[in-house]
Amino acid sequence: MTVEEILKWQQSYKVYADKDIKGMDKEFLQRALQGQSKYGEExxxxxxxxxxxxCPILMxxxxRIISRVTQEKWPHRIKLVSVTGIDFAGRIHDVDDICTYVTNWKDVYEIDLNLDLPRVYGKRDFRRKANAPQGKLDKDRLLTDxxxxxRLRLRACEYExxxxxxxTGIGLGVFAGTTIGIDETVRSLSASAIRQVLEEDGPTHRLTVAIARKGFQCFRVESS
Structure with a gap:
């Protein structure tokens, strides 16, 4: 790759935000995109x-490295899109994810009585109580969000x-909340959310959506 290519890729960076979310303004975004967002609400x-x-995929x-020559155009047609979603890994940075969607989080995690929040160990992680119940989700709110x-993510792709x-967000890995027993429900709701957006907004999109499944097999949902 060349310096000119790298600069061009960097200059292609764009941000799309839901302006109806409380506190979502340019000042916040400029600070957050510099890695200065605070844990919790921000x-x-x-x-x-x-x-x-x-963001060309070169490996x-x-x-195995994907060989190419600088004259080829295909790398310039690949874009990297951040995955919007919830983080149920149980870490301090995303404490609001736990407190917003897990209705019995006080029964699941050890609590810091001074903060009325899950107790933090090792400056990052929450610890599940011994013999704690599985997490219970506010499914309606989670699905709505x-x-x-x-919808925001697919519209951003459309604009670009x-x-x-x-x-690739269906599997969600550790972020699905395996440690508190909510992972299957979270995966199901994540898939349902994408499907509902495609069904409702399909006539307005010109996208082919490939859903990456276990083993990296894909199926496509056409919306045109």
């Missing part, structure tokens, strides 16, 4: 922000003239 607000830029998952996030979207 980190939660960033769930409704999409970052997108030209496969098995670490996931739909809002998915993306033709094929590869959606």
């Amino acid at each position: 980190a939660f607000r960033m769930k409704f922000v999409v970052r997108i830029s030209t 496969e998952f098995d670490a 996931l739909i809002r996030m998915a 003239r993306v033709q094929v979207v590869v959606e």
Whole structure:
């Protein structure tokens, strides 16, 4: 790759935000995009922000380098889009995710009585109580917000003239809340949110959405 290419890719960086979210303004975004957002409310607000830029994939998952020459145009047609979603890994940065959507979080995690929040260990992680129950989700609110996030993300892709979207957020990994037993429900709601947005907004989109599943197999949902 060349210096000119790298500069061009950096200059392609754009941000789309849900302006109806409380506190979402340019001053906040400028600070947050410099890595200065605070844990809790500000980190939660960033769930409704999409970052997108030209970002060529020059290596496969098995670490094999994809060969190319600088004259080829295909790398300039690949964009990286941030994944909007909820973080249930149980870490201080995303404490509002836990307190907003897990209705029995006080029964699940050890509590810091001074802060009335989950107790933090190692400056980052929450600890589940011994013999604690599984987490209980506010499913309606979670689904509503996931739909809002998915809609923002797909509209950002539309504005950037993306033709094929590869959606990789279904698995969610540790962020789905495996440690408190909510992961299957979270994955199901994440998939339902994307499906509902495609069904409701399909006539307005010109996208092909590929859903990455286990084993990296994909199926496509056409919306045109």
